[in-house]
Structures are given as structure tokens and as C-alpha cells.
Amino acid sequence: MVDFVLVIVAPGQGAQSPGFLSSWLEIPGLRDRLAAWSEIAGLDLISYGTTADADEIRDTAIAQPLLVAAGLAAAEALLDGSPLPPVVVAGHSVGEFTAAALAGVLTPEQAIALVRERGRAMAKAASVTETGMTALLGGDEQEVLAAIERHGLTPANINGAGQIVAAGTLEQLAALAADPPARARPLSVAGAFHTHHMAPAVEHLRAEAAAITPADPRVTLLSNADGAAVATGADFVARLVDQVGRPVRWDRCMATMEGLGVTGMIELLPGGTLTGLAKRALRGIATVPLKTPDDLAAARALISKETAQ
Numbered sequence: 001m002v003d004f005v006l007v008i009v010a011p012g013q014g015a016q017s018p019g020f021l022s023s024w025l026e027i028p029g030l031r032d033r034l035a036a037w038s039e040i041a042g043l044d045l046i047s048y049g050t051t052a053d054a055d056e057i058r059d060t061a062i063a064q065p066l067l068v069a070a071g072l073a074a075a076e077a078l079l080d081g082s083p084l085p086p087v088v089v090a091g092h093s094v095g096e097f098t099a100a101a102l103a104g105v106l107t108p109e110q111a112i113a114l115v116r117e118r119g120r121a122m123a124k125a126a127s128v129t130e131t132g133m134t135a136l137l138g139g140d141e142q143e144v145l146a147a148i149e150r151h152g153l154t155p156a157n158i159n160g161a162g163q164i165v166a167a168g169t170l171e172q173l174a175a176l177a178a179d180p181p182a183r184a185r186p187l188s189v190a191g192a193f194h195t196h197h198m199a200p201a202v203e204h205l206r207a208e209a210a211a212i213t214p215a216d217p218r219v220t221l222l223s224n225a226d227g228a229a230v231a232t233g234a235d236f237v238a239r240l241v242d243q244v245g246r247p248v249r250w251d252r253c254m255a256t257m258e259g260l261g262v263t264g265m266i267e268l269l270p271g272g273t274l275t276g277l278a279k280r281a282l283r284g285i286a287t288v289p290l291k292t293p294d295d296l297a298a299a300r301a302l303i304s305k306e307t308a309q
Helices: 022-026 030-041 045-050 054-058 060-079 095-102 108-126 141-150 170-178 196-209 233-243 250-259 273-281 293-307
Strands: 006-010 088-091 131-137 154-160 163-169 183-186 264-267 286-289
Touching (some): 006 095, 006 293, 022 045, 022 293, 030 108, 045 060, 060 095, 060 293, 088 095, 095 108, 095 233, 131 170, 154 250, 163 170, 170 183, 196 233, 264 273, 286 293
Parallel strands (some): 006 088, 006 264, 264 286
Antiparallel strands (some): 131 163, 131 183
């Protein structure tokens, strides 16, 4: 009887903070790995993850490759050469690229190259109109959704655990903030992601993705579109592309996790956001957010628990 089911998750944009990669560079081989991925991304990921300030890494074209590279580097440090056990894998927004590589749908190099194009295209789309995103915390879900619609905004992330993210123009967000249906917190992102404002980025990413032949996932891989497990790599990459302009349904991902009997969660670097949601929505779940290398031992203990069955 299986009594422990582990999910490994990757956070999305906004999880980054200045210097979050610094302590990880002492792990043998990790600096070289990040240097190689920097060449693909056309960015000095090591510098951005260690010495850059908050405004620099808020830039969408920088933040997205940085987060995917950091998540993949942490996963490699976590597994330390061992194969990925039969876990569940999911990523939030850009974290889906990390998840796709972890599940074997994309190689790490393909994930970095594709997310480079995603970040650049989304930054360009966001520059057309001044837009942003605001998290609404608590409140009645239907009232929150009604207020978002009333102001012409989009519920870009429905995260569960009482968190919905509204996205749209800064004028629309200001009107929402003047009469919020719940506690409002502006997010450190540079555009209205997962809305119609990203339509040009969707088309650019679709053209770039056409050159990739993905593999089918080796483990259970969940999609932000509807929380479903995706059977083929081609389907998952198509969803990755479309998701740029569509809402993230992390609530449905967590509902699927609950249905699968998930009892443990490891959140890849920079961990904290998704494990925080899980603690409120998936009661009793064991969580380990990877923030520093000191967290690896606890995360490996969860993997050992999974593989011991």
C-alpha cells in the first residue's frame, strides 16, 4: 500500500529575491552548470542571482530564465546524480518550464532556450501598455471574482487557499485598490501576464516551440491550464505556449494533488510560495521549500520516504 506520495514543484515569477543564488554556488559543479546555461540565455545568471538588485531581477526577460535555471540547478543538487523517483511534478507559470525539464519533456538546455524567448516576448508585450498584477488575499471567492470582472481585470492566477491574482492596466488595478474585495498586495512583476495583453508573446513562443520535438513525461506532470496530468510531451508544450495568455489554475493543480493522495511537497529554489499555499490548502502535508543548501537534507529525507515504498 502506498501511503506517501511526493510532489516536486517549481515557483513562478515574483519568487526571486536579491542574492538568492549566492549560497548555492559552493556546491561542486553548480557554478559551471549555471555558466553554461548563461551562454544559452544570453544573460549572466550567476551575477543576476547573486549581486543584482530587486529592480534588475524584476525585469521579465531576466527573471524568467533566472528562475528556471535556479530551479533546475537546485533539482540537480537535490538528486545528486540519482534518477528522479516516480513523483508528481508541477510548476507555477514559468515554473512549468522547470517542471517540463524535470519530467523529461524538455532537456534543461531546451527549457532555458525556450524560456529565454518567453521572457523576451512577454517583456516586449508588457511594454505596449502599462500593466501589472495584484494579489487579493482572503475574502469571498465569488465576490473577489466579481470585483475583478467589474474593473475589467482578469483573474490571471487562481491559486487556491484564498489567493487570486488580478491582472490588467495600472489604471484598472488602481481602481480595484481603491475599493478592494480582499487584502490587496501588488506583485513584483512587470506586466499583466496570463491575460490578453500577452497575445503577441503567445504567437512568438508558438513559433519558437515549433522547432522542438519534446519527449513524453517520465513521471506524472500536471498542467496549469486545468490541473490535469498530461500524457504527451507535445500536449504539454502546446499548453506551455497557450498558458502565457491564459489564467493559471494552481487551485486545480492542488486539487489534483489531493486526489492523487499527495502527502509531501518539495519546492525548488527559490522555495516558499507554493509550500505556503499547500500548508493552507492541503492540510497535514509535509513541506520542504528549498531556500539554501541547508534545506537539501530535509528534502532528500522526503525523497527517501518516497523511494522506500
